[in-house]
Every structure is written in C-alpha cells, then in structure tokens.
Amino acid sequence: YTIKNLPTPQELNSYYANQYYQNQSGQYQEDYSKEEIQYFENEALEYEFICRNKLRVKGRAFLDLGCGEGWNLKMFHRSGWKIQGVDFSSFGLQQFNPEMVKFFKQSDIEKYLNETLPGSFDVVLMKNVLEHVLDEHLILSSCKKVVQKNGVMIVKVPNDFSKLHEYLLDNKFIDRQFWVAPPAHLRYFTHQSLVNLMEHHGFKPAWMSSDYPIDMDLLVEEMNYIQKKEKGKISHHARVAKENFMYHQNMEGICEMHAALAKMGIGRNVIGVFKLK
Numbered sequence: 001y002t003i004k005n006l007p008t009p010q011e012l013n014s015y016y017a018n019q020y021y022q023n024q025s026g027q028y029q030e031d032y033s034k035e036e037i038q039y040f041e042n043e044a045l046e047y048e049f050i051c052r053n054k055l056r057v058k059g060r061a062f063l064d065l066g067c068g069e070g071w072n073l074k075m076f077h078r079s080g081w082k083i084q085g086v087d088f089s090s091f092g093l094q095q096f097n098p099e100m101v102k103f104f105k106q107s108d109i110e111k112y113l114n115e116t117l118p119g120s121f122d123v124v125l126m127k128n129v130l131e132h133v134l135d136e137h138l139i140l141s142s143c144k145k146v147v148q149k150n151g152v153m154i155v156k157v158p159n160d161f162s163k164l165h166e167y168l169l170d171n172k173f174i175d176r177q178f179w180v181a182p183p184a185h186l187r188y189f190t191h192q193s194l195v196n197l198m199e200h201h202g203f204k205p206a207w208m209s210s211d212y213p214i215d216m217d218l219l220v221e222e223m224n225y226i227q228k229k230e231k232g233k234i235s236h237h238a239r240v241a242k243e244n245f246m247y248h249q250n251m252e253g254i255c256e257m258h259a260a261l262a263k264m265g266i267g268r269n270v271i272g273v274f275k276l277k
Helices: 009-020 034-054 071-078 091-096 098-103 109-114 136-146 163-170 191-200 214-219 229-249 251-263
Strands: 061-065 082-087 104-106 121-127 147-158 203-210 269-276
Touching (some): 071 098, 071 121, 082 091, 136 147, 229 251
Parallel strands (some): 082 104
Antiparallel strands (some): 147 269, 203 269
C-alpha cells in the first residue's frame, strides 16, 4: 500500500533534515540502555552472520543506505568489512557512534547511488528506508547498479497489513490501523509484497527473515500497548531482553528461528536478503 497524497520532495527533505532526526519524537532517542544497545548490535551481527556464513558472500565491501545511528556500520567494521554509510543527517551517528563519522557521507540516497561506480559493494543494506521514500522504483534501480555481481542486498521494512493485523482488527483487539503513520511512513509491505517488488527489479530472495513478533502482545489484554499506551515500554523491554538472551545462546539458532517466523508472515519487520538474478 502507498499513501494517497504523497508529500513533495521539498516537504519530505525538510521533514527528515529538520524534524525526524533532531528530536526524541522522531527516529532517535536521547539515550539507550545497555540492553538496547546490545539488541541493536546483535541485530547487526545477525545480518553479518547471514552474509558470511549462510550465503558465503566473498567480498568485504559494505554500504549502509540510511545508516542512522551507525550500529550496523560499527559491527560490520568490527568484523573486518570496508564500510560506507549514507544518510540525510549525521545527527544520530554523531550522538551514538561518532567514531563512524569518518565513514559517513551526508547525501540524498538516490544522488549518492547515481554518483557511485557500478559493482562497488558486496553487501548493500537498506534498513527501514523503503517505507519512507517517494519513489521506491528509482531507489531500487539505482541500488541494482552498485551491488557486485555475486553480492547481496539486505532490505528491512515494517511488516504491515499482515494477517495478524487483520486478525487483531477483525476481533477488536485494536480499533485502528495504528501502523499507518504518514509522513514518516509512505509505503507499507508484507513479506510477499517485498519479494514481488524486489523480483520486479531483478533480485531473487536468498534468505527471508523476520524479527520478534511484538504485535502478538496485542492478543493479551494486559499487554495491549495500543489500547493501553503505558504497556508499550513493557513490551519493548521484554522484546529486548528475550532477543538478547537468544542471541547469546546461539546465532545459528536465532537465524533459523527468524527465518521460520518469516515463513509464517509473523514478526514486526520483514528482512529479505536478495541476490541479483
């Protein structure tokens, strides 16, 4: 799905440059707990593990489009990759991972991609980017050029309008489509619609994954953070604690568990790793 009345490019650029990144109501918080930072780092390590161990990507050039606070840059760099980050703003990076600023370029994503040599990167990550852009087709066409022939592209988007969301609405666990949030989110994906979009642009799925199904908490009255907003932090911290514990046990196991969730269309986000056809 796509929002009907899309903002102009100028309106969207202004929103991201001046509002979305610079205050706590936007993408970034002022601070994170030690457990939350560990959660972000574990997620980045899972991506690196899939690329290196599951898909055997041979090169070590990593591009993070929409690199945000820099958790993925930090962990790929720590694992020995040559890294590059791109985003509208350096605000989050400077606040949380300032040592990564030297690998950062402040730019419009499409402009950066069009100025980059073809086949420059073995892994291109777009984490929570496609739901924000005005033209996903232009972005993906440009991405295709910079991915090395045997490389991969990782795409993470929210899992919206899912079967679980339909069930929650139909059975009155929630009273609205809470995930619809313009102008921050302009486009909405399921596992299948993401695959369809990527295949349209010449990518085939190599590994489909998901993450913690936090929306399942909405099935329990005492944990329903849409009906009772004060429950939101409890659900969030429970997710962080559970995922951190599982990451600590076995990275292989949590990768397989997240892949199983993806097969059921469950999980708050869709994560697809795609190869060129």
